[in-house]
Amino acid sequence: KPMHPTSVEGVDDMIKLGDLTEAGILRNLLIRYKQGAIYTYIGSVLVAVNPYQVLPIYTAEQVRLYHGRRLGELPPHVFAIADSCYYNLRRNQRNQCCVISGESGAGKTESTKLILQFLAAVSGQHSWIEQQILQANPILEAFGNAKTVRNDNSSRFGKYVEIFFNKEGIIEGAHMEQYLLEKSRVCHQAKMERNYHIFYCVLSGMPKEQKSLFLTVLFQGDCISCEGQDDADEFSRIRMALKVLTFTEKESWEIFCLLAAILHLGNISFEGQRKSDVYDSVDIRKFVIDVNCSSNIWRCLVTSLDMSLTHRTFVANRERLTKPLSSEQAVDGRDALAKAVYSRLFMWIFGKINSAIHKTTTDASCTLRTIGLLDIFGFENFSKNSFEQLCINYANEQLQQFFVEHIFKLEQEEYLKEGITWKNVSFTDNQRTLELLARKPLNILALIDEESHFPKASQKSAIELFKLHILRISLL
Numbered sequence: 002k003p004m005h006p007t008s009v010e011g012v013d014d015m016i017k018l019g020d021l022t023e024a025g026i027l028r029n030l031l032i033r034y035k036q037g038a039i040y041t042y043i044g045s046v047l048v049a050v051n052p053y054q055v056l057p058i059y060t061a062e063q064v065r066l067y068h069g070r071r072l073g074e075l076p077p078h079v080f081a082i083a084d085s086c087y088y089n090l091r092r093n094q095r096n097q098c099c100v101i102s103g104e105s106g107a108g109k110t111e112s113t114k115l116i117l118q119f120l121a122a123v124s125g126q127h128s129w130i131e132q133q134i135l136q137a138n139p140i141l142e143a144f145g146n147a148k149t150v151r152n153d154n155s156s157r158f159g160k161y162v163e164i165f166f167n168k169e170g171i172i173e174g175a176h177m178e179q180y181l182l183e184k185s186r187v188c189h190q191a192k193m194e195r196n197y198h199i200f201y202c203v204l205s206g207m208p209k210e211q212k213s214l215f216l217t218v219l220f221q222g223d224c225i226s227c228e229g230q231d232d233a234d235e236f237s238r239i240r241m242a243l244k245v246l247t248f249t250e251k252e253s254w255e256i257f258c259l260l261a262a263i264l265h266l267g268n269i270s271f272e273g274q275r276k277s278d279v280y281d282s283v284d285i286r287k288f289v290i291d292v293n294c295s296s297n298i299w300r301c302l303v304t305s306l307d308m309s310l311t312h313r314t315f316v317a318n319r320e321r322l323t324k325p326l327s328s329e330q331a332v333d334g335r336d337a338l339a340k341a342v343y344s345r346l347f348m349w350i351f352g353k354i355n356s357a358i359h360k361t362t363t364d365a366s367c368t369l370r371t372i373g374l375l376d377i378f379g380f381e382n383f384s385k386n387s388f389e390q391l392c393i394n395y396a397n398e399q400l401q402q403f404f405v406e407h408i409f410k411l412e413q414e415e416y417l418k419e420g421i422t423w424k425n426v427s428f429t430d431n432q433r434t435l436e437l438l439a440r441k442p443l444n445i446l447a448l449i450d451e452e453s454h455f456p457k458a459s460q461k462s463a464i465e466l467f468k469l470h471i472l473r474i475s476l477l
């Protein structure tokens with residue numbers, strides 16, 4: 002069968018494609034990519050192919066070129082999408098939202114930053130607030146991004162940024178929401194992966210005399226450096242950004258101290274002494290210095306930290322009882338403490354950034370309109386996938402469902418209502434999978450939650466529970 006002429010040359014809007022199959026779409030993207038065109042439209046949706054190189058297409062000249070032009074007037078570009086949001090916001094006085102989706106490493110975070118850069122350039126007056134909004138990124142990436150085998154700068158949390166504009170279309174402030182930080186990374190990393198960037202930046206960039214607080218416990222993934230990233234350089238950028246976002250010297254120092262305490266915690270190991278079936282005691286055997294350092298930073302007594310890491314306290318018959326933990330339990334407790342401290346620190350940093358960039362207007366007549374940008378961690382499929390991948394991929398499937406609902410379901414319902422004749426478009430609907438995973442009350446995530454409350458729960462017992470309930474869930 003001869004190839005459709007549109008598939009030979011390639012088209013900039015795939016709605017014009019004669020061969021609308023997966024192969025046809027991929028071929029079109031490939032032809033354009035080889036011509037140096039990384040962006041392609043499908044109507045008002047923009048498809049971006051990651052170029053993995055810096056292209057000269059994001060200059061101030063390009064911003065000027067795309068500003069005030071209709072979508073489709075110029076070659077496809079992320080700036081055209083940003084401008085279309087800005088135009089619709091001002092013309093219709095309605096809030097806008099850009100949903101950016103794609104697998105891990107596809108370029109979502111870079112696209113979000115480019116949209117922000119464009120909006121700041123066209124709408125702002127080069128004010129302090131825009132500077133602050135842009136400077137929030139290096140801080141959030143330092144604390145919430147890490148090297149994975151898929152992406153050297155992978156977001157390990159979801160982010161929704163809302164930028165507030167006044168009636169004149171000038172940026173007045175912003176608000177950021179964060180979702181589901183991957184806490185386990187603080188304690189465990191897979192091979193060739195790193196912990197959060199900030200740990201390496203602090204260790205590389207901090208002056209020697211201040212570094213005495215820290216020890217390197219970031220070797221798990223056998224990967225300390227990250228190609229193309231100068232951690233020491235990055236550290237000065239982070240310090241600068243913290244200043245711009247009104248973190249005081251004392252606050253920044255306390256953040257670094259908390260990071261140091263987490264690193265020291267990671268160094269502590271335990272040794273249990275078993276008497277018959279019961280643990281008689283568990284000691285902190287090695288790295289006493291780390292216990293001292295952590296307790297010092299947290300300003301608690303060494304004995305209190307020692308006791309709380311090696312024992313558990315519970316109430317029975319109205320009496321408080323204390324029992325030694327097994328060494329495995331003590332390791333779990335130590336890791337839980339590190340994860341909890343890091344995630345609270347992350348949330349506190351978010352709150353602090355929001356208080357700097359979120360200005361509430363006192364003038365009731367002045368309603369601010371927003372452009373929202375959703376940038377979540379992308380779909381992942383590793384050789385070994387764990388609970389984190391389940392959560393990340395669930396969030397991505399949910400986003401895909403939103404897309405499917407808007408592009409196919411609602412559109413086709415509209416055609417039906419208006420009596421328009423059209424050829425039904427078949428699509429893969431993942432609703433049943435999403436319901437199986439999370440529809441209340443009974444679902445896989447709820448079962449995992451329930452099972453994890455039992456002290457003897459294991460992967461095997463969780464699977465037994467799924468088997469028991471799976472039929473019931475699928476009949477709901």
Ligand SMILES: Nc1ncnc2c1ncn2[C@@H]1O[C@H](COP(=O)(O)OP(=O)(O)OP(=O)(O)O)[C@@H](O)[C@H]1O
Nearest residue numbers: 054105106107108109110111152154155156378379
């Ligand atoms: N438009 C672009 N121009 C040049 N390089 C890019 C572009 N988009 C992405 N990249 C490169 O690809 C890398 C990965 O992109 P990015 O971090 O945006 O992916 P992501 O989709 O947000 O991934 P994750 O879901 O893992 O967070 C970037 O660090 C950058 O090197």
